[in-house]
Amino acid sequence: MVGLPNNSFAHLMERDTKTYVLKRLVDEAVPRKLSIDYAAALNSQQLAAVTAGEGPSLVIAGAGSGKTRTLVYRVAYLIDSGIDPSQILLLTFTRKSSQEMLDRAGELIGVRSERVRGGTFHSVANMLLRRYGRSIGLEPGFTILDRGDAEDLIALVRSQLGLNEKDKRFPRKGTIAEMFSKSENTLRPLAEIVVEEFDHFSDHLDALEQLQRGYQASKRQRQLVDYDDLLVLLRRLVMEDEGVRRTISSLYRYILVDEYQDTNRLQADVVRHLASTHHNVMVVGDDAQSIYAFRGATFKNIMEFPALFPGTIIYKLEENYRSTQPILNLANTIIEAATERYSKHLFTRKLDGPLPVLVEAAGENAQSRFIAQKILELREEGVPLSEMAVLFRSSFHSFDLEIELSRHGLSFIKRGGVKFIETAHVKDLLAHMRVVANPLDAVSWHRVLMLVEGVGPKKAQDVMAALVKSDKPYHALREMTGRSGKGLKDLALTLESLAGSGDLRPAEQVNHIYEYYLPILKTQYDDYPKRMRDLDHLQTIAEGYQEVETFLSDLALEPPDGSAAGVEATDRDDERLVLSTIHSAKGLEWQCVFVIWIVDGRFPSVYSFSEDEGLEEERRLFYVSVTRAKRHLYLTYPINVFDRGSGMILSKPSRFLDPVSPGQLDQLVLMEEGGRADWYSRDDH
């Protein structure tokens, strides 16, 4: 290990890692004098990782162990050591987290950090495919389909293939998209996925395979790329085109990957090939926090990393800086029951703190009222609203709470769930920009045409067929006759004004379309004023962009934070509570965390009962939620909840609490004011 202050980290390596002698860094890469005092800023484990030499490294970073800090310092250290920042590639889970890390690195090392390349796998794939994708038949102007677009295209292809006969129970487009996606992300044939996870649709396997081929062909033909394609195609590019592989690999000589436990096989392959010429790859993650198996992620990636990269040195970060001992005790107990993981032991120096509280409520509304009341209390005690969060398994779990919070005048922002960008009216407006940007985009054409008065599925198909044949599509549009003639003419005029008048900036395009679209919006939705405000918001976002192409792909790859409902409440004050799905809370922390719906059947959800793997994932998810809390942790569960899916009444707290001893938790039962139990005053909705 080069550059280490001592050699005492051998004991940190375990499992069957082989040893490998590391060469010293070449002399000119070794800084004569570093500008930062790393040893003073980091603990010894962090320091070891930050100053690691060349070659593959695996950093096992427990929850709250300063993982981000370590990555930030690693970036700074590399730059400090004289490495060209533009040769560093930082792959993260969200672009926001990459931006945050680079900003922090900038504070340490200065503006040089701005040249570091960073982003999500998907956004990096987007960038590389636009630049080098020609060799696998991709034009630089391709359009990115989000999940909803992908489903729409699947539906379109299905009807073209005549597979929508209503005789039998054919899976819905969302389910089909799920199957396809799982197949791509796990590199397994569709048949396997269907038989294993969707056995009740096995009868339709032939049709599904046909549909999958049709969907793939349609995407390629029209220069459309869905989320999975970004990874699949990048993988293909770096695996099949040796020239491109060498080019890209030599472009990024130092690769850092955050949240490695949530990568899938495609991403692991990409990393492996990108690092093929230099092996300078450092991955950071925590196997105990792997929560994305549903999209093909496998914590096995992190377990197998040392085997894939011979000579890997393993670093472990085990000191937790976030939580108090009582919270950590609970977290440790929960995760100890997990079956397969790297052994590590988290410890903290924050010994004192209140015990986590387990709260039983008579029903959902009692739970909501408890949360609202407690939040007000904590705020009185001086905990700022922005230091509190409510976490839940599924987005809809917070519906009742949202109403209750509004009633108490508490403002919040919701993360996860339906995004602003996914609402029908925003997609409608964007579809107009997209047909101009990519006239082959059948999904958007279909959407745009269906909005025209008098156009239905049949007419839309006919128009699209005519457009494909014509080399002047807008001209052809104007020639259309019949009931919908006038509407199509108006559409043609609008689109021409976008395409014709040179390079209109995104914000100007949004304006033009808005004018055309407003009457449609008004006839389609009774609640149009609310939706107009979303479109104003979109306008504001567009103002930040110079190019339509970047605007569109950014929206698809990194939708703005906050759900549809949250948007209207924006920028009143920054003193806001966070409501979040556990998935969206990854990497974040708060003084006080409430986790709601800790009831067996909701968390873990009934869907996960059947498979051990599913249950293990839910356990890790629970672990993630608990370890978000710094000081106060409330776990709440309603009882006497009817679950429609299973037909059961749920009343038992999550099974993940079974191994927790009574001394580790304070237990509360809620009573109505006046002393009576509150079970008859609940849930009027």
Next chain:
DNA sequence: CAGAGACGCTTTTTT
């Protein structure tokens, strides 16, 4: 053939 209204079904998590 488009569009509106009614009804039954099913509901995780996200780039």
Next chain:
DNA sequence: AGCGTCTCTG
């Protein structure tokens, strides 16, 4: 609540 399907009307 939202999607898909079915039915009815113009």
